[in-house]
Amino acid sequence: MKTHKIITTMLALMALVVATTGTLYGQKADNKTETIEIKSSVVCGMCEERVKKDLAFEKGVKDVAVNLETKVITVTYRTDKTDKEKIKKAITNIGYDADDMMANETAYEKLPACCKKDAPPH
Numbered sequence: 001m002k003t004h005k006i007i008t009t010m011l012a013l014m015a016l017v018v019a020t021t022g023t024l025y026g027q028k029a030d031n032k033t034e035t036i037e038i039k040s041s042v043v044c045g046m047c048e049e050r051v052k053k054d055l056a057f058e059k060g061v062k063d064v065a066v067n068l069e070t071k072v073i074t075v076t077y078r079t080d081k082t083d084k085e086k087i088k089k090a091i092t093n094i095g096y097d098a099d100d101m102m103a104n105e106t107a108y109e110k111l112p113a114c115c116k117k118d119a120p121p122h
């Protein structure tokens with residue numbers, strides 16, 4: 001009977017340790033995010049959808065917002081998984097400028113005409 005109680009207590013303590021460690025680790029990972037703003041060349045809602053969809057698959061990216069008026073892409077990412085340069089590169093590979101980085105030419109050519117830089121606002 002006594003042994004049983006000790007084992008139960010030990011199991012309970014172990015569960016507590018695991019739970020606590022898990023929580024601490026989770027918080028630590030959550031704290032390692034950064035939000036950046038990247039000036040881009042998005043034109044319309046299609047661009048917005050395209051950028052959001054493609055960046056969602058990019059490693060470490062947690063959240064993407066596109067402001068079509070200011071042409072700024074706001075990205076929240078995990079600093080332990082990726083960095084600003086990689087995200088900018090990913091944006092250029094979709095066919096859009098990212099700050100000082102120019103859009104990948106091949107990707108840009110594949111964009112519909114309405115989504116190109118020189119397209120009138122619509």
Ligand SMILES: [Cu+2]
Pocket residue numbers: 042043044045046047048114115116
């Ligand atoms: Cu577009």
